[in-house]
Amino acid sequence: MQECDLLVIGAGAAGIAAARAGLAAGRRVQVLEARPRPGGRVVTDHRLGLPFDLGAVWLHAAERNPLVPLARGLGVALVDADRARREVTFVGDRRADAAEAAEYDAAFARLEALAAEAAVAGGPDRPVAAIAPRGGTWDASVAAWHGSVIAGWELEGISLHDFAATSLEGRNLLPAGGFGTLLARLADGLPIGFGAKVDRLAWGGGWAVAEGAFGTLRARAVVCTLPTTLLAAGDALRFDPPLPDAVVAAAAGLPMGAVLKVGFRAAGEDRLDLPDFCSVDRRIEPGEPMVTMTAWQHGLPLLTCWLGGAAAAALEAAGDAAAEAYMQDELARRFGGRARAALAPGAVVSDWLRDPLARGVYSHARVGQAGARAVLARPLAEGRLCLAGEACHASLAGTVAGAWLSGEAAAAAALAAMPA
DSSP: OEEEEEEEEOOSHHHHHHHHHHHHTTOOEEEEESSSSSOTTOOEEOTTSSOEESSOOOBOSGGGOTHHHHHHHTTOOEEEHHHHOEEEEEETTEEOOHHHHHHHHHHHHHHHHHHHHHHHHOOSOOBGGGTSOOSSTTHHHHHHIIIIITTSSOGGGSBHHHHHHTOOOSOOEEETTOHHHHHHHHHTTSOEEETOOOOEEEOSSSSEEEEETTEEEEEEEEEEOOOHHHHHHOOSSEEESOOOHHHHHHHHTSOBOOEEEEEEEBSSSOOTTOOTTEEEEEOOOTTOOOEEEEEOGGGOSEEEEEEEHHHHHHHHHHOHHHHHHHHHHHHHHHHTTHHHHHBOSOOEEOOTTTOTTTSSSSBOOOTTOTTHHHHHHSOBGGGTEEEOSGGGOSSSTTSHHHHHHHHHHHHHHHHHTSOO
16 A cells, blocks of 8 residues: 555646645645546647647636746746737627627626626625626627636526626736646646546545555545536545535535537638637527637637537537537638638537536536535545635636635645644
8 A cells, every 4th residue: 555645636727736735845745637647627639730728728817827927937928818819799690890899898897797786785696697687789698608608507507696706807818839738737747647546535534545446545635626526426436434415515506517619720821801819709699509719819720619508518419520510500600601611621629528527617606506615625524635626716716727726725724634
């Protein structure tokens, strides 16, 4: 039986942060990762011959994001996406004019102001949809952006209290070479065992014991970074004793949303009359899904189509060919027949719901479950078992920064529980 001071289960952002904190404290650390790579839901894919982030893309809330100074320390170029981005909105098959774009911006500001007012007013929790304006020309588009596009689920199923608490501020930065590439560099040199799925974790005694095909490992404390979907289901890792009912309920109250990303490579020189760092959407009607697109980030010949929420879950279940065809139709709807000729066949399609180690993208709180994040982040067994991940962060939930800070906090609690 091998031994370590700190065992970290999972080598995503939270696990990498926890491992680095443990090593910085001079402790013996071991990371066990079921995948053959680090990064978790942050991975840069190269099947198109260029870096395509299948998962997380942006360094949100740059002013307080711990990954920003780390990236700069590695010499990774960071682009201010908010300044670089050019926005194109379609109304039918034409581009919105200046007056329509101003109305769209005003509708965005109106929903954000209503959410802020509701947060200040307090009162019982309710769905975000309860305060969202309806009937306006752009209201359905704004609701889709804040719900299915950003949160990965519709506003009808999202807690208003949590929505307000996790609303992001500040700049959004894009790392050159891909976010997954950056996270993999931050994992370099860490003691990570890949393909090492933990099947059972006995954590009730003075030492924790992890078991799996890798053998048996004993640790003084454990940081576990499983997604909420796996914690709630209870079928990926058997905890002995079982996790407290309140913790399982908190995980169930923080389900993972759905986002489907389809990446296309340009077939030639046609860029569809779109500038680099371009964001493309269109006005939708109530009940219609919103497909957003990002084109030519970093000047690369890559166009990404993005669909979230229940529509994304249904399309992912239909398979990759159906997803590629759906996005090709959406592109033709906006750009006409030239879109099919401009983009090469053989798109890359994400599959986070089908991924047995994720079963979703990032968490949102169900109505009435805004306090679940604090429950999930609370150390167990006097700190000998700590859960970590984006779902555990009170204000940066759904982001890699939130996962990273949660991992650091969990490691601090675990280290404090160990004898000197």
